[in-house]
Amino acid sequence: LMYAxxxxxxxxxxxFVPDESMLGxxxxxxxxxxxxxxxFPARNVSWIVGAASxxxxxxxxxxxxxxxxxxxxxxxxxxxxxxxxVTLIGSANMDRRSFELNYENNILLYDPELTTTVRRRQxxxxxxxxxxxIETVHAWQWHENLKNNAVAMLGPVL
Numbered sequence: 445l446m447y448a449x450x451x452x453x454x455x456x457x458x459x460f461v462p463d464e465s466m467l468g469x470x471x472x473x474x475x476x477x478x479x480x481x482x483x484f485p486a487r488n489v490s491w492i493v494g495a496a497s498x499x500x501x502x503x504x505x506x507x508x509x510x511x512x513x514x515x516x517x518x519x520x521x522x523x524x525x526x527x528x529x530v531t532l533i534g535s536a537n538m539d540r541r542s543f544e545l546n547y548e549n550n551i552l553l554y555d556p557e558l559t560t561t562v563r564r565r566q567x568x569x570x571x572x573x574x575x576x577x578i579e580t581v582h583a584w585q586w587h588e589n590l591k592n593n594a595v596a597m598l599g600p601v602l
Contacts, residue, residue, distance in 0.1 A: 451478040452528065454566045456521045458485050459537035460497040461596070466538065467500060471507035480509040483569045485519035492595055493539075498581075499589075499596035505578040516572030522550070523562055531559045 453473055460482070462470070474480040482504065488494030501511055524532040534550030553559075584592075 450527070452481075452526070453478055454481045454483070454523075454525050454563065455538070456483045456519065456523045456566055456569055457538045458488060458520045458522070459490075459493050459539050460484060460500065461493060461539040462500065467503060470509060471503060474504070474508035480504075480507075481512065481570070482509060483512045483514055483519070483566065483573060486513035486515045486574070487518070489518070489520075492598070495592045495595040496598070499592040501576060501581045502578065505576070505581060511576040512570050512573035513576055514569050514573045516569070519569060521565070521569070523566060525559050525563045525566060528563065529556045529559055530554055531562045533562065 470480060470482075484497055485494070488497070504511060522534060522537060526532075531553045532550050533553075534548065536546075536548035536550045
C-alpha cells in the first residue's frame with residue numbers, strides 16, 4: 445500500500461517582512477493544501493518589525509495559513525521544517541535585509557531524524573502560543589491597521 449505523504453510547512457521566525465514573492469509563495473503553499481504554520485513572537489524585540497509582520501497576517505490567514513504568537517518569552521528561533529524530512533536553520537530572518545544586505549546564512553538539511561527533533565521544538569513553541577484567527581485580525585482597531593500598514597511600507601529598509 446502506498447500512503448500519500450502529509451504536506452506540512454512550519455516556520456519559526458522573529459522577523460517577518462517578506463517581499464512580494466516570498467509572501468506569494470507562502471500564500472500559494474497554504475492555498476494548495478499544504479499545512480502552513482508560522483510562529484511569531486508575541487513581543488518582538490523591535491516594535492517596528494512586529495507591526496510590519498502583523499500587516500501580513502490577513503493575507504496569510506485568508507490563504508489558509510495558521511499563525512501563532514509565542515508568549516513564552518523571547519522567541520528568536522529561525523527554523524523551517526518541511527514534510528517531516530527537511531530542515532532549514534540558520535541566522536537569516538525572513539526579511540529583505542537578511543537576504544539582500546547582511547551576510548546571513550542558513551543550512552538546508554535532508555535529515556528526517558533531525559527534522560523530528562526540530563519539529564518537536566517547534567511544537568513546544570506552538571504549545572506556548574496563542575493562535576491568531578482571521579476574526580481577530582479583522583477586529584483590530586483602524587489605527588492599529590494604519591500603524592501596521594504604514595510601517596510595512598518601510599519593509600525594504602527594515
